[in-house]
Amino acid sequence: CHVLYHYLIINYGVPTSLGYTVWFVSLPVSKASPILNVCVISAVQLFFAHAIHSRTAHLTCFLRLR
Numbered sequence: 001c002h003v004l005y006h007y008l009i010i011n012y013g014v015p016t017s018l019g020y021t022v023w024f025v026s027l028p029v030s031k032a033s034p035i036l037n038v039c040v041i042s043a044v045q046l047f048f049a050h051a052i053h054s055r056t057a058h059l060t061c062f063l064r065l066r
Contacts, residue, residue, distance in 0.1 A: 011017035 007017065
């Protein structure tokens with residue numbers, strides 16, 4: 001969010017701001033980062049799968065009657 005705010009709000013219309021990186025982007029990557037990414041991605045995918053299932057569960061009963 002900080003990077004988006006920096007480039008899209010603070011430096012809107014300033015093309016020279018693209019020449020340097022924000023401090024948040026240039027932080028060293030820790031070893032926990034890939035594990036955290038997998039956990040977040042899995043949680044988001046499970047959330048969307050549950051949302052789709054809960055919204056379409058009534059359709060399976062309708063399709064079985066045919």
